[in-house]
Amino acid sequence: MLVDLQGPWSPLLGRLALSQIPYENPILAPLFVVVAIMGIAIIAALSYYGKWGYLWREWLTTVDHKKIGIMYIIIGLVMLFRGFMDGLMIRTQQAMAVGPDAAGYMGALHGYLTPYHFGQIYSAHGVIMILLAATPLLVGIMNVIVPIQVGARDMAYPYLNAVGLWITAAAAVLVMASLFVGDFSHNGWFGIAPIFELPYSPGVGVDYWMWVMQLAALGSTLGSINILATIVKMRAPGMTWLRLPIFTWASLATNIIALTSFPALTVALALIGFDRYLGTHFFTAGLGGNLMLYTDLFWLWGHPEVYFVILPAFGMLSEIIPTFSEKPLFGYVTMVLATFGIAGVSWAVWLHHFFTMGAGPDVISFFSVATMLVGIPTGVKVFNWAFTMYRGRLRFETPMLWSIGSLFLLLVGGLTGMMLAFPAINYMVHNSVFVIAHFHSMLLMIVYAIFGAVTYWWPKIFGFKLNEAWGKAVFWLFTAGTVGVFVPMYTLGFMGMTRRLDYVFNTQWQLLLDVQMLGIAFYSLSVLAFLGLLYVSIRDRAKSRVSHDAWGTTHSVEWMTPSPVPFYNFAVVPHINARDEWSWRKEHGFTDLRPDHYEDIHMPKNTGIPLILGVLTFLLGFGLTWRIWWLCALSLALIIAVVIIRSFDADTGYIIPADEVERMERAHHDRAQAAVELPQAGVPGGVTAYGQGNKPAAKGEVGAPGSGISSPEGSRA
Amino acid sequence: MSHDNPLQHPEVQVASGRGYLLTFLISTLLMGVSLLLVANHAMAPFGLMLVLSLCAGLAVIVQIYFLMHMDLSEAHIWNTVALVLTIPLFILAIGLTAWMFSTLYERTMVMLPTMHGMAGMVH
Ligand code: HEM
Numbered sequence: 140m141l142v143d144l145q146g147p148w149s150p151l152l153g154r155l156a157l158s159q160i161p162y163e164n165p166i167l168a169p170l171f172v173v174v175a176i177m178g179i180a181i182i183a184a185l186s187y188y189g190k191w192g193y194l195w196r197e198w199l200t201t202v203d204h205k206k207i208g209i210m211y212i213i214i215g216l217v218m219l220f221r222g223f224m225d226g227l228m229i230r231t232q233q234a235m236a237v238g239p240d241a242a243g244y245m246g247a248l249h250g251y252l253t254p255y256h257f258g259q260i261y262s263a264h265g266v267i268m269i270l271l272a273a274t275p276l277l278v279g280i281m282n283v284i285v286p287i288q289v290g291a292r293d294m295a296y297p298y299l300n301a302v303g304l305w306i307t308a309a310a311a312v313l314v315m316a317s318l319f320v321g322d323f324s325h326n327g328w329f330g331i332a333p334i335f336e337l338p339y340s341p342g343v344g345v346d347y348w349m350w351v352m353q354l355a356a357l358g359s360t361l362g363s364i365n366i367l368a369t370i371v372k373m374r375a376p377g378m379t380w381l382r383l384p385i386f387t388w389a390s391l392a393t394n395i396i397a398l399t400s401f402p403a404l405t406v407a408l409a410l411i412g413f414d415r416y417l418g419t420h421f422f423t424a425g426l427g428g429n430l431m432l433y434t435d436l437f438w439l440w441g442h443p444e445v446y447f448v449i450l451p452a453f454g455m456l457s458e459i460i461p462t463f464s465e466k467p468l469f470g471y472v473t474m475v476l477a478t479f480g481i482a483g484v485s486w487a488v489w490l491h492h493f494f495t496m497g498a499g500p501d502v503i504s505f506f507s508v509a510t511m512l513v514g515i516p517t518g519v520k521v522f523n524w525a526f527t528m529y530r531g532r533l534r535f536e537t538p539m540l541w542s543i544g545s546l547f548l549l550l551v552g553g554l555t556g557m558m559l560a561f562p563a564i565n566y567m568v569h570n571s572v573f574v575i576a577h578f579h580s581m582l583l584m585i586v587y588a589i590f591g592a593v594t595y596w597w598p599k600i601f602g603f604k605l606n607e608a609w610g611k612a613v614f615w616l617f618t619a620g621t622v623g624v625f626v627p628m629y630t631l632g633f634m635g636m637t638r639r640l641d642y643v644f645n646t647q648w649q650l651l652l653d654v655q656m657l658g659i660a661f662y663s664l665s666v667l668a669f670l671g672l673l674y675v676s677i678r679d680r681a682k683s684r685v686s687h688d689a690w691g692t693t694h695s696v697e698w699m700t701p702s703p704v705p706f707y708n709f710a711v712v713p714h715i716n717a718r719d720e721w722s723w724r725k726e727h728g729f730t731d732l733r734p735d736h737y738e739d740i741h742m743p744k745n746t747g748i749p750l751i752l753g754v755l756t757f758l759l760g761f762g763l764t765w766r767i768w769w770l771c772a773l774s775l776a777l778i779i780a781v782v783i784i785r786s787f788d789a790d791t792g793y794i795i796p797a798d799e800v801e802r803m804e805r806a807h808h809d810r811a812q813a814a815v816e817l818p819q820a821g822v823p824g825g826v827t828a829y830g831q832g833n834k835p836a837a838k839g840e841v842g843a844p845g846s847g848i849s850s851p852e853g854s855r856a
Numbered sequence: 857m858s859h860d861n862p863l864q865h866p867e868v869q870v871a872s873g874r875g876y877l878l879t880f881l882i883s884t885l886l887m888g889v890s891l892l893l894v895a896n897h898a899m900a901p902f903g904l905m906l907v908l909s910l911c912a913g914l915a916v917i918v919q920i921y922f923l924m925h926m927d928l929s930e931a932h933i934w935n936t937v938a939l940v941l942t943i944p945l946f947i948l949a950i951g952l953t954a955w956m957f958s959t960l961y962e963r964t965m966v967m968l969p970t971m972h973g974m975a976g977m978v979h
């Protein structure tokens with residue numbers, strides 16, 4: 140071996156040993172029992188109801204972009220919950236460990252978490268929330284919506300899409316494994332040089348962190364290639380660039396950022412890998428290493444990454460706000476330009492994360508100004524949304540509530556970001572909880588947009604709406620949590636509280652820390668309410684079925700398809716005539732038309748290979764973490780072999796015959812007719828009010844999208 | 857739906873085993889040379905930096921040419937667009953980093969790479 144490992148190592152198990160399993164830990168051991176029981180219960184339930192075949196055929200081997208997107212979203216929600224539990228523990232520890240007299244439990248001097256354990260928790264919290272909760276949620280929503288919005292039947296590379304999903308899943312499983320086998324990194328989500336070097340972090344924690352990040356980066360890069368290719372190459376006829384739905388524009392910009400910035404992270408992590416596995420000195424303090432170079436490389440990715448997560452959220456707001464203002468989006472072209480403006484500037488601001496490094500004044504001024512420039516396109520967007528709402532007929536349904544909450548958070552986060560962009564202020568509050576409150580405002584803005592988008596597009600994917608009352612309860616509880624946690628956090632930042640304290644030395648901060656606990660209580664209630672929302676909505680789904688245009692005033696292409704969207708999306712590829720195609724069709728009375736004939740559809744076949752690759756990738760990551768070289772070699776060899784074998788499989792698609800398509804379309808049509816007990820207000824142009832124009836409203840419910848056109852059996856009116 | 861053979865697409869047509877092998881060999885060679893030069897401290901640090909940059913540049917060109925088969929034809933227009941996009945990014949990433957670190961060294965380190973060598977190397 141090229142490096143000195145502390146502790147035992149054996150060829151068979153690497154660094155793995157029984158002592159690495161924390162079966163004595165008073166938190167982890169019971170948790171493990173709970174997880175094990177839940178796992179057994181799920182397996183038993185699947186077997187009892189005989190659902191294994193269904194699971195395998197419909198989900199695990201699927202290449203359907205909608206199902207893959209849903210699985211991304213499920214991973215994201217599960218990890219969001221895990222990250223929330225970490226956050227809850229951080230808050231509890233800080234509220235308990237204030238002042239020298241604070242009691243200590245479970246081996247901790249103060250509070251209930253030892254510093255070592257606390258460090259792992261905040262590191263895991265950050266990694267999980269950014270890379271394994273927010274990112275999969277956004278990628279999932281893009282996965283579901285973008286192909287439909289551009290009028291395609293699937294992604295450009297359906298198989299690659301599934302590979303990306305399972306690699307992301309492997310990363311999520313790896314970070315969960317670190318709970319029960321070994322420990323996690325304690326050097327924060329972004330890594331601190333040279334603390335992550337082997338001599339200072341001899342355990343496997345940093346290795347877990349590194350490989351989790353590396354796998355998540357790989358998954359995201361693959362996904363971004365796919366979405367870019369889909370948008371560039373798969374647009375339906377007539378969909379010119381300036382007719383592209385705004386969410387698709389946002390996805391385009393986002394994935395350009397991902398494709399160009401993730402390599403910087405990959406390189407930074409790979410160099411840490413060289414340092415830790417091969418004994419090189421890229422980021423050491425001496426011997427030619429340069430530790431700030433790590434920080435530089437990391438934020439070269441890290442700042443674009445924050446825009447990678449915020450731009451899709453902007454795109455979601457741009458879809459939701461017009462729908463519930465009953466007006467077209469104000470300033471489409473400026474919106475697109477602003478999106479690309481933000482993406483462009485995002486590459487030139489990364490030094491603002493280490494203003495305090497000590498670069499020269501010119502450099503600092505440059506980056507300060509560049510950072511503040513972001514405010515211009517962001518301002519353009521905010522004004523566009525405001526003008527969209529101005530004199531609109533606002534309807535405060537749940538997605539709209541989330542969007543408006545999101546705008547408020549954007550304002551708070553953006554303005555505090557501007558403050559941080561002043562070097563003079565930054566030197567004062569850098570590494571304080573003020574920074575934490577800033578970026579949590581921003582990231583919560585994204586979470587709000589995500590919840591809005593999930594509620595907004597839910598009926599499109601599942602064919603029924605989520606319960607309004609419960610949805611609003613989740614919103615208000617969540618908002619009470621946000622205010623309760625982050626207003627005191629900003630205050631504490633100004634009072635000088637630094638970030639990541641496992642022990643709070645200033646007893647004057649106690650009160651504000653307690654208020655934050657109240658906020659956490661509200662967040663916890665909102666989690667329960669969310670589960671209630673899912674339960675009630677699924678239970679009552681028969682009452683809330685919708686047809687194509689679930690909200691009555693939608694405008695883009697995805698709303699032309701039946702709800703739930705059939706697996707082939709479009710029986711006949713639509714021809715796009717206008718920017719807001721669905722509004723245009725409503726305006727021209729083209730909503731109840733069906734194609735005069737159907738053609739065979741070519742679809743990609745299901746395959747289990749992506750899942751196998753995901754499992755092997757997990758084994759590779761696990762083997763690398765624990766330095767089990769035979770496992771690494773074996774899984775890598777198998778990965779290469781499986782990829783090669785798959786590449787010889789020429790039979791990757793199948794044909795749905797035209798009459799079969801027609802039969803399925805009829806079934807969708809009948810179901811849509813049965814669903815329209817609800818008053819629907821699909822109205823011309825998407826600009827007219829709810830409830831007006833009954834005749835076009837009734838028409839809006841029947842029919843199928845299509846370019847070749849003939850009349851349906853007749854209007855339902 | 858008429859279904860054209862994906863193997864006929866111009867993007868796929870440029871695939872060539874010889875090109876890939878050549879890229880692999882040349883890249884490995886360039887990397888090996890760089891590694892040897894560094895490991896043996898074969899030159900003064902500044903010269904080393906120049907030679908390494910040259911090797912890296914060569915590797916990029918080799919990959920663009922043999923691996924990605926970039927050309928200006930209509931079929932590869934998106935590759936060209938992508939390449940053009942990376943140029944400003946490249947300048948930003950490398951240029952701004954060089955700028956910030958040169959001012960950092962001025963203010964924090966006695967020795968600049970251009971003078972005697974990266975701090976620790978002269979130990
Ligand atoms: C108007 C736009 C924004 C400005 C001007 C801005 C400015 C800043 C500045 C100057 C810092 C460094 C603070 C310090 O460490 O001393 C910072 C940190 C941060 N910002 Fe922003 N920001 C903006 C938008 C965003 C967005 C959109 C996100 C995420 C979606 C975000 C996420 C973060 C994160 C994650 C950190 C700190 C990471 C860490 O240290 O762990 N920011 N921001």
Ligand SMILES: [Cu+2]
Nearest residue numbers: 442445491492
């Ligand atoms: Cu930043």
